[in-house]
Amino acid sequence: MRLVGMNDLQARSAYQPTIHRQGDRWIAYIGHHGGTEAVPAPVNPQTGKPEPNGTSIVDVTDPAQPKYLRHIPGQAGTYEQGGAQMVRICDGKGLTKGDPAAVYMLRTFGGEAHEIWNVADPANPVLITRIGGLKDTHKSWWECDTGIAFLVSGAPDWRVRRMTQVYDLSDPAHPVKIRDFGLPGQEPGSTGTVPTELHGPISTGPQGNRVYFGYGTNVGGILQIVDRSKLLSGAKEPTADNLRYPEVARLMLSSWNGAHTVFPMPRMPVAEFAKDKVGATRDFIMVVDEAILNECNEPRQMVWFADVSIESRPMIVSSYTVAEASGSFCARGGRFGAHASNESMAPIYYKKMAFISFFNAGVRALDVRDPYHPAEVGHFIPAITAATDKRCVKVDGQDRCKVAIQTNNVETDERGYIYIVDRANTGLHILELTGSARAVAGLR
Amino acid sequence: MAGIAIRTLLLGALLAGIGLVALTAGVADRSGPTASADAWPWQSIAWRFPRDAWPAGRSYRCPAARCGVQLDVHIRPKVGFCNCTTGVTDDEEVDRVSDLDLISAQFTPQGAGVAVGIAHLKGRARDYRLQRADGTVSHARGVALSRGCDLIVAVVEGSIGANEPALSDVLATAVTGWVRDSLDGRSR
Numbered sequence: 001m002r003l004v005g006m007n008d009l010q011a012r013s014a015y016q017p018t019i020h021r022q023g024d025r026w027i028a029y030i031g032h033h034g035g036t037e038a039v040p041a042p043v044n045p046q047t048g049k050p051e052p053n054g055t056s057i058v059d060v061t062d063p064a065q066p067k068y069l070r071h072i073p074g075q076a077g078t079y080e081q082g083g084a085q086m087v088r089i090c091d092g093k094g095l096t097k098g099d100p101a102a103v104y105m106l107r108t109f110g111g112e113a114h115e116i117w118n119v120a121d122p123a124n125p126v127l128i129t130r131i132g133g134l135k136d137t138h139k140s141w142w143e144c145d146t147g148i149a150f151l152v153s154g155a156p157d158w159r160v161r162r163m164t165q166v167y168d169l170s171d172p173a174h175p176v177k178i179r180d181f182g183l184p185g186q187e188p189g190s191t192g193t194v195p196t197e198l199h200g201p202i203s204t205g206p207q208g209n210r211v212y213f214g215y216g217t218n219v220g221g222i223l224q225i226v227d228r229s230k231l232l233s234g235a236k237e238p239t240a241d242n243l244r245y246p247e248v249a250r251l252m253l254s255s256w257n258g259a260h261t262v263f264p265m266p267r268m269p270v271a272e273f274a275k276d277k278v279g280a281t282r283d284f285i286m287v288v289d290e291a292i293l294n295e296c297n298e299p300r301q302m303v304w305f306a307d308v309s310i311e312s313r314p315m316i317v318s319s320y321t322v323a324e325a326s327g328s329f330c331a332r333g334g335r336f337g338a339h340a341s342n343e344s345m346a347p348i349y350y351k352k353m354a355f356i357s358f359f360n361a362g363v364r365a366l367d368v369r370d371p372y373h374p375a376e377v378g379h380f381i382p383a384i385t386a387a388t389d390k391r392c393v394k395v396d397g398q399d400r401c402k403v404a405i406q407t408n409n410v411e412t413d414e415r416g417y418i419y420i421v422d423r424a425n426t427g428l429h430i431l432e433l434t435g436s437a438r439a440v441a442g443l444r
Numbered sequence: 445m446a447g448i449a450i451r452t453l454l455l456g457a458l459l460a461g462i463g464l465v466a467l468t469a470g471v472a473d474r475s476g477p478t479a480s481a482d483a484w485p486w487q488s489i490a491w492r493f494p495r496d497a498w499p500a501g502r503s504y505r506c507p508a509a510r511c512g513v514q515l516d517v518h519i520r521p522k523v524g525f526c527n528c529t530t531g532v533t534d535d536e537e538v539d540r541v542s543d544l545d546l547i548s549a550q551f552t553p554q555g556a557g558v559a560v561g562i563a564h565l566k567g568r569a570r571d572y573r574l575q576r577a578d579g580t581v582s583h584a585r586g587v588a589l590s591r592g593c594d595l596i597v598a599v600v601e602g603s604i605g606a607n608e609p610a611l612s613d614v615l616a617t618a619v620t621g622w623v624r625d626s627l628d629g630r631s632r
Contacts, residue, residue: 077529078529079528079529080527080528080529081527081528081529081530158536159536159539159540160536160540161527191550191551191552191553192545192548192549192550192551192552193544193545193549193551194536194539194540197540218524219497219498219525220497255495255496255497256497292524293523293524297523297524298523298524393629394627394628394629395629396628396629396630397624397628397629397630
C-alpha cells in the first residue's frame, strides 16, 4: 500500500472516518475521542481557541492535498469520556422525508447524545437535532434509504452502558423512537447475569432483512443475527420475550474475544466449492475483535470469518491475525491487535478486499474472495510524528511509556482510496493499493 | 439492612486501608505457615471456577468453626474492563462485573448498593440473593473497585452477619496483593 496524502487532524485522537461524495467533492468526516489529560482541548488553528475534540471535516477531493475544512467541537472530557467518536452520513435526497438539498451527518456527542447536522456546506455545518439524556453512545448504523437508525445508546434505566435504540430518522429534524433493544438480561428490571454489552450493529436493510449486532470488545463476544422486520414491528416493551422474538441466532465467541465489527458478506460464491451441488454460494460475517490493552496484556484480538449460510448454526471457519514476530509488535508499545474493518459496501472492494486496522501494526489489506482462506496482500504502518502520543504500561509500579502508531479505524471510498486514522493523534493517512493487491480488487 | 451491613464493610475496609502498609506483606504471609491461626481466620483455597475471559483469581475461606458460618471470598483483577474516567458509579456495574455469575446466573439484588473504598480504590458493593442450580438459595455480596481503567472484583459467598470486620480484613489484604501483582505490573 502506498501513502497518497495525509492530514494531522489538529493532533486529535481519531476514532472513525466516513467518506462521502457531495457533488464533485469528496469529504471525509472523522470522529474523535476526547482529548488527553495533558491536552484535553487542543487549539483549533482556524479559531485560535481550545476546543474539545469532536468531528473533523476534511476535503479529500484531491487525496494528495487534503484540506481541513472545519472542526465541530464535541463533548468535553478525555479519552472515551468525551469527543464525538462516531459519524455516519446520509443524503437528504435519499431519505423519504429529508430535505433534498441537505446532507445529514449523524454523530455522537460524547456519551450523552446523538446529534444530526446538515453538512451540505461542509465548512459550515448546521445542527438540526439532538437525542440526549444517555449514559453512553457508540458506533451506530443508519440506513440511508429508509432512514431507520440503530443507535448505540445507554438508556439510563438499562443494565448496560450500551444497547440499541431504534429510531426512524427519515425526517432528521423530527426523530421518531421505535423501540429499545438488547439481549435478554440487559433490560430494566431483569436480574441475574448481565450479557455482554453492545458494540455496534450493521443492517442489510429491508432487502436483506437482517441486522447483525456485535457485542463486546475484547472479551465475551457475541454475534447476534436479528430479523430486521420482526425487530421493527415486534412488541416494543423491553421484556425478555419481546427482546428474544426477533433473534434468528447468535454465535458465542470465546470468552477471550469480543465482537467490535460484524460485517456481512452475503451470497459469496466460493471457488473451492464451485462444483458442489449444495453450498457453492455462502453467507459470511467477518467478525473483528478490538484489542484494548497495551503491549499484549490480553489474548490476541483478531479477525474471524463466520459461515452463516445455515443461520441457526453459524460457525467460525477461518481467522486472520498479523504475525507478531513480523514486527515485534508486542514490544513496540501501545495496542497490538485488530480493531475494526472498513464498512463501505461499495462494489470496488466489497467481498473482494477487506481492510483491517491493527493498531501498532497499521492497516492490513486482506483478500477475502474465499473467506475460508483469507490472505494478507498489503499493509501500511504510518510513521510516527511529533504529535504521536505515548502509550504506557505499569512495570514495577511505574509507568513505562512508548510512542507508537495506533491505527484505529479504516474506511474506503468509491474511488478506491483507503483512509486510516490514528488513536494516538498522528492524524489521517490516505492510501492506495499497489502491485498484486490491485489485481485482487480488479484495479488496473 | 443490607445497606447497613455494607456500610460496616466500608468502615472496616477504610480502617483496614489505614493499616495498609502493614498489610502489604501480602496474602501469602497472612495465610502461610507463619500466620497466627487465632488472628487470621481465612485460609487460601483453590480457585474452583472454569477458565473464562479473565485470569484465575484467589479464593479464601473462613470456616464455620471460625466465622460461625462458612464464608468464601473469590477475588481477581479485570484489567481494562472499567470506564477509565467514571469508575464504578452504579449498581448495574456491580451486577455486571463482580463475578456473581461464577456461582450462579440467577441472582437478585437485595436493595441498593453502597459506595465502598479499599486503600485508594473506590467502587461499590451490593448484596444479593442467589438461586443455585439445585434450587437452594444463599446469599452473596458483589464488590467492584476501580483504579483508572482497571477493576478488582470480589464475590463473597455466604451470610456475612457479624463477620464484617473479618471480611474487611481479607478484602483489604487481597486487594492490596492484586494491586501490587497485577495493576502495578510486578508480576509481568
